[in-house]
Amino acid sequence: MxxxxxxxxxxxxxxxxxxxxxxxxxxxxxxxxxxxxxHFEAELLLEGAPPYDTPVTRDGCPFQVNNLCTARDARPIGCRVYFCDPGYQEEGNRITEEAVAALKALSDTHGTGWNYAPLHVFLNQAERPAGPRRALPLL
Structure with a gap:
């Protein structure tokens, strides 16, 4: 991953x-x-991200504070690849497709099934126990 x-x-x-x-x-x-x-990205994000308020809406990312990402190290592919630069869009799409294909291959290798959903879906379904690790149920 x-x-x-x-x-x-x-x-x-x-x-x-x-x-x-x-x-x-x-x-x-x-x-x-x-x-x-x-779901792989969601697990990693939830392990490394700061606490957030629920429910999370589809409007924006709860980890953005003052235009900066507070979950930068654990951010998913979509965050790593998305830029507002219009001259980059085609290359960004290619990079995204390659990364998603690699994640799907990981899913196949580990037999986890493929679960791909909007950020707010994963964040709202995450179980957030008191410990540092959060368990995310597969959808």
Missing amino acids: LDVYAAADAAVRAAGPRCDASGRCCRFTEYGHTLFLS
């Missing part, structure tokens, strides 16, 4: 998209997009 993230990060660096640090990428409804992620 971390290898998939590393490959996507390297491909994004090579493409060199512009980031204006506007936070638009995390305000989903306002900018007309939805962040989808796999």
